[in-house]
Amino acid sequence: MEYEIQLKNLKKKYPGGIDALRGIDLTIGKGRLYALLGPNGAGKSTLVKIMTTLVRKESGEILIGGMNPETRFTEVRKHIGVALQENELDPTEMVFSLLLFQGRLFGMSKQEATTRANELIELFQLTTEKEKKAETLSGGNKRRLHCALALVHRPRVLFLDEPTVGMDPLARATFWEVITSLNQQEGVTVLVTTQYLEEADKFASEMALINEGTIRFTGTVSEFKAMVHPAEESSLEESYLKYIRSFTKS
Amino acid sequence: MKTPVQLLINRGIIKLIKQPSAPLMGFAMSLFFLIVYNAGIGGIGSMEIFGDAGYLAFIFPISIISLAMGSSSGAGQTLNADMESGYFRRLYLSPVPRWSLVISPMIADTLSSVLFTSILIAIGAQFGVPFQFGIWSALGVLLLSLLWSVTLCGFSVGIMLRTGKAQNAAIITNTVFILLFLSTTFLPRELITAKWLLAISWGNPVTYILEGNRYLLGGTAPFRFFLLGVLIFSFTSTCSIAFALLSARKIKT
Numbered sequence: 001m002e003y004e005i006q007l008k009n010l011k012k013k014y015p016g017g018i019d020a021l022r023g024i025d026l027t028i029g030k031g032r033l034y035a036l037l038g039p040n041g042a043g044k045s046t047l048v049k050i051m052t053t054l055v056r057k058e059s060g061e062i063l064i065g066g067m068n069p070e071t072r073f074t075e076v077r078k079h080i081g082v083a084l085q086e087n088e089l090d091p092t093e094m095v096f097s098l099l100l101f102q103g104r105l106f107g108m109s110k111q112e113a114t115t116r117a118n119e120l121i122e123l124f125q126l127t128t129e130k131e132k133k134a135e136t137l138s139g140g141n142k143r144r145l146h147c148a149l150a151l152v153h154r155p156r157v158l159f160l161d162e163p164t165v166g167m168d169p170l171a172r173a174t175f176w177e178v179i180t181s182l183n184q185q186e187g188v189t190v191l192v193t194t195q196y197l198e199e200a201d202k203f204a205s206e207m208a209l210i211n212e213g214t215i216r217f218t219g220t221v222s223e224f225k226a227m228v229h230p231a232e233e234s235s236l237e238e239s240y241l242k243y244i245r246s247f248t249k250s
Numbered sequence: 251m252k253t254p255v256q257l258l259i260n261r262g263i264i265k266l267i268k269q270p271s272a273p274l275m276g277f278a279m280s281l282f283f284l285i286v287y288n289a290g291i292g293g294i295g296s297m298e299i300f301g302d303a304g305y306l307a308f309i310f311p312i313s314i315i316s317l318a319m320g321s322s323s324g325a326g327q328t329l330n331a332d333m334e335s336g337y338f339r340r341l342y343l344s345p346v347p348r349w350s351l352v353i354s355p356m357i358a359d360t361l362s363s364v365l366f367t368s369i370l371i372a373i374g375a376q377f378g379v380p381f382q383f384g385i386w387s388a389l390g391v392l393l394l395s396l397l398w399s400v401t402l403c404g405f406s407v408g409i410m411l412r413t414g415k416a417q418n419a420a421i422i423t424n425t426v427f428i429l430l431f432l433s434t435t436f437l438p439r440e441l442i443t444a445k446w447l448l449a450i451s452w453g454n455p456v457t458y459i460l461e462g463n464r465y466l467l468g469g470t471a472p473f474r475f476f477l478l479g480v481l482i483f484s485f486t487s488t489c490s491i492a493f494a495l496l497s498a499r500k501i502k503t
Contacts, residue, residue: 052343077345088340090332092268104257105344149340 003063004030004157004189005051010060012046012213020046022213023060028206031187033180035194035204035221039244043213044193045085048161051191052082065156078106081155085162087146091135095126095145098134099152106153113152120148123178139166144175151182158182160192164199172196176203201236209240211247254346255354262358265328272327273359276320277366280313284370284377287312307468310379311460312435314391317370318363318399319423328355329407330416342501352411352498353491356403363399367392380468387466390476394459394466397483402426404490408497429456438470455482 005028012021021043028034038044049055051064053073062069069076090098096117103113121130124144129137134145143166150158160179164172180203182188194200200207201221209217209224217224221236228239252260266273287309329352332338341351371379371388381387406419432447433456442448451457461471462479 054339054343074345077343082343084339086336088336090337091335092331101257101261102340102344104252105254105341105346107251107254107345109251 002030003027004032004065005191006061006063007047007051008061010047010050010062011058012043012050012055013058019213021050021058024210024213024215026208026215026218028189028191030189031183033183033190033192033203033205035192035200035207036210037193037197037200037207037240038210042210044210045161047210048082048084048159048191048193052080052084052159053077078153079156081150081153081158083147083150083158083160083163085165087142088149089134089142089146092133094131094133095121095137096130098145099148102149102152108153116152116154120151124148125174140168140171143167144171147175147178155188157189157191160190160194162193162195164194164196172199179203197237197240198235209243211244216243216247254344255350258341258346258350258354259357262328262355263361265331265355266358266362269327272320273362273366276317276363277370279320280317280366280370281373283316284310284313284374288377304378304468306374306378307380308438308464308470309436310374310467311391311463312430313370313374314367314395314463315398315430315456315459317366318395318402319426327416328358330410333414338501348498348501349495352407352494356400356407356491356494359403360396360399363403364392364396367395367399381466382469383466390466391463394462394476394479394483397480397487398459400487401483401490404487404492404494408490408493411494411497412500426456429454433457434460455486458482 005026007024007026010021010024010026011019013019024043024047036044036047046055050057051062051069053069053076056070064076065079067076067079093101099117099120100110100113103116104110108116121127124147126141126144126148129141129145134142137145143163147160147163150160158179163179164175167175176199179190179192183190192200192204204221206218206220207224208215217227219227224243225234225236225239228234228243284306288306329338332341338351342348371391375381375388383390402422406422409421410416410419432450433454434442434451435456439448439451442451458475458479459482461475462477464471465473465476
């Protein structure tokens with residue numbers, strides 16, 4: 001199997017001695033839609049920030065698309081698309097201008113960037129918002145624009161950190177249609193962190209569960225559910241809660 | 251095709267045009283100084299010590315300095331707005347060199363400062379400010395202003411990036427404010443009576459930019475002040491750019 005993401009004994013300690021990651025081993029194959037689950041403060045965001053070149057690791061090895069993000073960060077940034085928890089929008093710019101500028105920053109010509117911006121506006125159903133400033137958009141539309149910006153340069157790996165927070169059910173459904181289509185039709189590898197476990201249950205092919213900076217489980221969603229509830233059918237949410245509570249009690 | 255650096259400089263300029271409060275405030279303050287000081291205490295210009303050029307030529311450098319002080323916060327404002335909105339992280343995640351994210355708004359800001367200084371020089375000329383070497387004096391004033399502006403801008407941006415707070419850049423403005431009062435800002439050295447103040451003014455870099463300008467305008471200071479001004483502020487602007495670039499490594503994302 002070809003791997004898109006390879007992490008080996010990855011550690012991160014924040015000032016004050018907080019161990020955010022305590023030796024993460026994880027491999028994600030090309031073209032997977034992978035869910036990274038865990039409670040708040042488990043280390044999910046730190047892990048995503050390290051993989052996306054935003055935070056430096058303490059020790060360990062990391063390869064994204066076969067490249068080390070610390071030495072080849074320019075290539076890695078072209079290879080990945082990132083939409084983190086907080087919206088990263090210039091509030092005073094219009095939807096179209098933001099997408100156009102993003103394309104230009106990634107080396108597209110004005111014509112290419114214009115075409116791509118219009119494609120994404122249509123894909124994320126932002127047509128009526130095209131000429132509106134980002135600050136005037138609804139929470140859900142801001143989120144959609146935020147995700148659209150991550151896709152401008154056609155990345156091969158997409159990191160989505162809590163992508164559907166603030167979206168209404170219709171917007172969430174549309175969003176997942178776009179993401180699953182990218183994953184299935186274009187083979188884009190997707191790593192998503194989410195607290196909406198029904199989303200992971202429905203869309204993710206594989207998952208990892210992280211708690212207190214350590215990976216507790218990797219495998220398919222079905223395998224996880226069968227491991228926690230071997231004798232009965234259960235939802236991912238039920239299995240997740242039972243599993244996490246077992247750690248809290250111990 | 252434009253390079254990412256050109257794109258970022260363009261963006262910085264457009265931001266300043268869309269939100270011109272910082273450079274416009276600096277310009278308004280400078281004009282205010284020029285008009286009020288000239289109208290209010292211009293009469294002392296008849297004192298022999300100001301020479302034929304009068305008080306206007308003496309006080310005009312203050313307008314130039316305060317203009318750069320106002321507009322040098324522009325780069326910090328653009329960066330700060332990007333950091334507060336989270337958009338800076340979006341820019342940071344693009345494949346552009348990290349230094350370009352810091353230098354681009356500084357360049358945009360410096361261009362804005364040069365533009366407003368040129369306008370101020372033109373207004374000063376209309377008010378009767380003498381330029382003893384004609385266009386060369388005007389270019390010399392622009393050069394000193396450019397070096398001064400880059401110095402303030404780089405240190406302000408560096409402090410902001412290191413601390414993650416725009417308001418901390420005010421440390422630079424406040425320091426300069428103190429230095430202004432410890433220099434020959436309002437009176438020629440010959441009229442300063444306190445020996446300690448005279449001693450401090452010799453070691454105060456602001457003195458050299460003021461006196462350098464006065465050499466170019468009314469010729470009331472010797473050439474060496476202009477020369478030292480250029481040397482000192484070439485050095486400080488280089489240090490300030492280096493400080494801003496090194497601070498880019500400390501950016502908190």
